Amino acid sequence: MARLQNIKMKRIGVLPGFGLSLGFTMFYISILVILPVSMIFINTVSVEWSKIWQTISDPRVVASYKLSIGASLTAAFINVVFGVLIAWVLVRYRFPGLRIIDGLVDLPFALPTAIAGIALTTLYTENGWVGQFMSFKVAFTPLGITLALTFIGLPFVVRTVQPVLQNMDKEMEEASASLGANRLQTFVKVIFPELLPAALTGFALAFARALGEYGSVVFIAGNMPMRTEITPLLIMTKLEQYDYAGATAIAAVMLIFSFILLLVINLLQWWTNRKFI
Template sequence: MSQFRFRSPSALPGFGIAYGFTWIWLSVIVLIPLGAVVLWAASLGPAQIYAIASRPQTFAALRLSFGLSLAAAALNAVFGLIVAWVLTRYSFPGRRLLDAAVDLPFALPTAVAGIALAAIYAPNGWVGSLVPFRIAYTPLGIFVALVFIGLPFVVRTLQPVLADVDRELEEASATLGARRATTVFRIVLPTLVPPLLTGFALAFARAVGEYGSVIFIAGNIPGVSEIAPLLIITRLEQFDYAGATAVATIMLALSFVVLLIVNLTEAWTRRRLGRG
């Protein structure tokens, strides 16, 4: 006869109060407020949300946010892999400084990063004055900011996995006659696919919702360089709660779909890899 037991017995005291407090505080700060968003979205209904989303300005903002976030996460996947590889496998002067610096986008407040990037990539800035095309105040500028904000996710997800890669696999490949490049591309990189996907997903999720580091460099021209989070703020300032909720709901739904695809792919590769 199996009996449902909520918790295993323990000699330690204080479970009830700690557990209760956790749920109450979680509800007050996170669950009830997010519940309000869900309630608003539910009261709008799918038809109205769709109507709002298909307005040209909303549609353009969503397309811009998702397109650039995917592109920035993809670029970060490539360069993040190189950075993680270099930081984990090579020793060279300044490596530890470089390693610590990877966390800068976490440590620097987004508004600070935003105005700094805007200053560098503005037409008269350090980088902006060197290139023959405009970066700041165009979608390209948004892309630059999203790369900045997403970089640590890929590097920090890859590093521990890369450090744990069994060197014997590479040695085995070498004894079987594989050249170094063959070993890297056919033996090492396939084992890095799951963490690479995780890092990609984290960088993407962060980029879609990012606001502070983007708005200064974006230009914010409706239909051209206006990102979805900015559109939410604009709607709220117009007291158009329905419009804001609709944009937020679609953002969350689309993010969820992308993350679901990434997670399923990752789970599938991981299951196939198993334990060798």
């Protein structure tokens, strides 16, 4: 009798069987992710190691690594701080224009990156609407690049943290307050452990998006070698010069760094889930 019930349970399902679903998933990921990424490494190893090393260790390329990675990390950290704050306001408070502000958060998703870059450049040049009132330069500096990367990465943090805040039980905060904890203690002991895994996910998504960003950065960067030249621009330059081996070598370095950092973030998420849950 129990065996018949198990057979009926196996037959009843919204999706196909595990084997078919897993096979389709692996095929889909292989075609869209694994195959294109593997081609970068295949094209790279087909070139002489001396030429690869000469390309990836060029001072101009190394400077672009430092700028792209540093600006992406800075923008991701900024987005974590302010993204959590914005998500908190959108979830915990009710005020006129809430839906409008909530919709504006997704604007960087819908706005073409080139348009975003042109708009930011227009605003923050020395003669721009905002730049003319600032005592320091923003456009055509690393600060402008960080600003553009912050703009395009904010929605990833907000939309990752927002569902966690919506599902968080407010009674836990009330219980913490009733036991004598102040606001800071309640945040550190009750709220922060719940938000940390989602915040790490948002950080990883924002960083990954910023690292490969091209359209919104190329306008505001100024593209000055050794100063404001990002790695994606160098890759595009190599492609325009038909130096496919050089382009794939630089891309492979960025991919390896991205994989390592994302692995570290995933390990941190696993550790926080084990420690706080």
